[in-house]
Amino acid sequence: MNQKIKIILVVLLLLALAGGYTAYYMYNKPHRNIAEEKAEFILTATKLIEEFTNDEAMANQKYLDKVLLVSGKLVEKNHSETGYTILFEDEFEGVSATFDSLYAAQNKAMLDAYTNGDQVQVKGKCDGMLMLQGVILSKCVVE
Amino acid sequence: MKKSILIIAIIGLAMNFSFAQKFLCRDGHVWFFGTTPMENIEAHNKQASSIINTETGEIVVSVLMKSFEFEKALMQEHFNENYVESDKFPKGKFNGKITNLNEIDFSKPGSYTAQVKGVLNIHGVDKEYEIPVEMRVDGETINAQGKFATSAEDFKIEIPSVVRDKIAKQIDVNLNMSFSPYKK
Numbered sequence: 001m002n003q004k005i006k007i008i009l010v011v012l013l014l015l016a017l018a019g020g021y022t023a024y025y026m027y028n029k030p031h032r033n034i035a036e037e038k039a040e041f042i043l044t045a046t047k048l049i050e051e052f053t054n055d056e057a058m059a060n061q062k063y064l065d066k067v068l069l070v071s072g073k074l075v076e077k078n079h080s081e082t083g084y085t086i087l088f089e090d091e092f093e094g095v096s097a098t099f100d101s102l103y104a105a106q107n108k109a110m111l112d113a114y115t116n117g118d119q120v121q122v123k124g125k126c127d128g129m130l131m132l133q134g135v136i137l138s139k140c141v142v143e
Numbered sequence: 144m145k146k147s148i149l150i151i152a153i154i155g156l157a158m159n160f161s162f163a164q165k166f167l168c169r170d171g172h173v174w175f176f177g178t179t180p181m182e183n184i185e186a187h188n189k190q191a192s193s194i195i196n197t198e199t200g201e202i203v204v205s206v207l208m209k210s211f212e213f214e215k216a217l218m219q220e221h222f223n224e225n226y227v228e229s230d231k232f233p234k235g236k237f238n239g240k241i242t243n244l245n246e247i248d249f250s251k252p253g254s255y256t257a258q259v260k261g262v263l264n265i266h267g268v269d270k271e272y273e274i275p276v277e278m279r280v281d282g283e284t285i286n287a288q289g290k291f292a293t294s295a296e297d298f299k300i301e302i303p304s305v306v307r308d309k310i311a312k313q314i315d316v317n318l319n320m321s322f323s324p325y326k327k
Contacts, residue, residue: 031216060233080170083189127209128233132169132192136207
């Protein structure tokens with residue numbers, strides 16, 4: 001009898017510990033690492049812009065939160081205190097690719113070396129389409 | 144007679160164009176936070192787009208909900224999936240107007256307080272706000288900073304009772320944007 005209660009108590013304690021650990025892990029689970037995710041779509045900036053311009057709702061459904069590998073012609077670079085952004089195909093209605101400040105700092109030489117007209121390929125998470133910026137890719141890395 | 148009306152109309156249109164001055168921002172910083180004894184919630188979006196028309200006083204701000212970054216991945220997930228439902232409503236949009244435009248001289252450097260009245264749409268729900276915005280005109284650029292209070296209720300965002308105590312009733316929204324003139 002005593003033995004049984006002991007076993008039950010131990011099992012309950014283990015369950016509580018496992019539950020606590022899971023909750024703690026969930027609460028502190030890491031952010032997505034876009035750099036290590038495989039791209040779900042590989043396409044040109046022109047194609048991506050076209051899809052969003054033709055039917056934004058459908059493009060949102062297809063691409064939001066997905067990792068995209070996009071290539072295109074660089075038309076502008078913006079380097080401010082808030083981040084490093086490069087724009088493809090058009091300054092206002094193209095594709096806007098943003099790099100995290102850490103990535104931008106570590107790869108500053110490479111990013112700085114790009115000039116307008118260069119073909120560049122980036123991988124990033126699609127956040128949607130926004131006025132003045134076009135289709136937004138965030139957490140980008142150059143590939 | 145008809146011709147002169149046409150000419151006046153054309154001149155009027157042309158003048159409108161030459162005076163209409165638009166200022167653009169593509170890397171605006173919008174952030175919000177709410178505090179409770181249990182937990183602080185804070186998220187930043189550094190990719191807000193905005194246009195100010197200094198002629199008419201119209202202001203438009205647009206952000207993508209998915210570009211808000213939280214410290215905790217789990218909070219970000221809940222924010223997107225359960226609260227603002229960013230798959231269904233990917234954008235947050237503000238359409239407003241400066242109501243005291245006559246007190247602001249965008250051609251003269253200085254600090255002005257603009258009263259901006261307009262409608263914010265989040266989660267598919269419209270809500271009217273009046274926001275005091277500090278505008279610093281400095282040569283060719285305008286820096287705008289403002290703050291206003293919102294709540295999840297304003298946008299019909301339901302928070303389950305289990306976590307209600309952990310999420311602040313009042314959410315303060317802040318913005319800091321630098322505009323440069325649109326030349327073309």
